[in-house]
Amino acid sequence: PGATGSIASRIAADAPPDGYTLYMPALSTFVSLPGTAPNLPIRLPHDFNAIGFAAENPMFVVVNPSLGITRLSDLIARAKVRPGEISCAVTGIGRLTHLTAELLQSRAGVELLIVPYTGGPAQAIGDVISGRVDFIIEGYSGIAGAVQSGLVKAIAVASEKPLAEFPHLPTVAETLPGFSATGWQVLVAPIGTAEGTIQKASEDLRSVVTDPDLQNKIAARGSYTRAMSPAEVIAFVAAEQRKWKPVMELIAKKTQ
Structure with a gap:
């Protein structure tokens, strides 16, 4: 359901805690602009019981x-001498x-011309290909075809570690230490779900993701x-919420 995940979140939270309804929310339901929806952002373990970690998308x-x-450092250097011009x-x-x-x-100390698009990345990547926009930040599924065909060039990935599938692609952290930005999904259950059910679901999920x-x-x-225990999921989500909170506050201030 829509409404930035708030409808699905409400339905899942109100479901009977019998183990037959599980919910796999994404980062956007845990990190959201203030006032987006009354039941967002989700808080663990206040709103749901954590089960495990499903996947992440740098x-x-x-x-x-x-x-x-060809390098992120070059992009940053150009943005520094052309503030507000690199799109x-x-x-x-x-x-x-x-x-x-x-x-x-913020981390690079530059001012970019950020161009927001509605919907998926198709129009955005098309404008990068045509040269109307200088670069794009996006998950691989949205830019794979253009990258593989050579129409655009990936210069960095915001994963914590280098990716085996992209052995020659540096991480953003190699230029800006500690930098990471990944989408992710976790599996949760309604509050009140039996501990035995939580543990069984967590073990089953671990066997799948490994x-x-x-x-x-x-x-x-x-x-x-990435396999995680329920406790590790709670700690991970809390760390992500702390990381993105000042960024969300900055965006909220800009959009007022």
């Missing part, structure tokens, strides 16, 4: 080859691509699994 920095830029496509206000662009500005065949298949699409 953001890629992708440029138009005509820029002549960056993002898909939506307050979504992860936008948050990543704002964090990049399966090598599954890992290889989704890695080809730019997604990566």
Whole structure:
């Protein structure tokens, strides 16, 4: 359901805690602009019982080859001498691509011309290909075809570690230490779900996300699994909320 995930979240939270209704919310329901919906952002373990971690999708920095830029450090250097001129496509206000662009500005000490697009990344990547926009920040699934065909060039990925599928692609953290930006999904259950049910679901999810065949298949699409216990999920989500809170506050101030 729509409404930035608030409808699905409300339905899942109100479901009987019998183990037959589980919910897999994404980062956007845990990190949202103030006033987006009365039941967002989700808080763990206040709103749901955590079960485990499903997958994450790191953001890629992708440029138009005509820029002549092959490294993130070069992009930052150019943005510093041309403040407010280097354009960056993002898909939506307050979504992860936008948050990543704002964090990049802050960490790199630059001012970008952020261009938000509605809907998916198709129009945004098209404008990068045509040269109307200089670069885009997006998950791999949204830019894979353009990257593979050579129409655009990936210069960095915002994963915590280098990706085996992209052995020659540096991480953003190699230029801006500690930088990471990934979309992610976790599995949760309504409050009141039996502890035994939580543990069984957590163990089953762990066996799925650690399966090598599954890992290889989704890695080809730019997604990566990571096994976590319920306690680790709670700690992970809390850390992500702390990381993105000042960025969300900055965006909220800009949009007032």
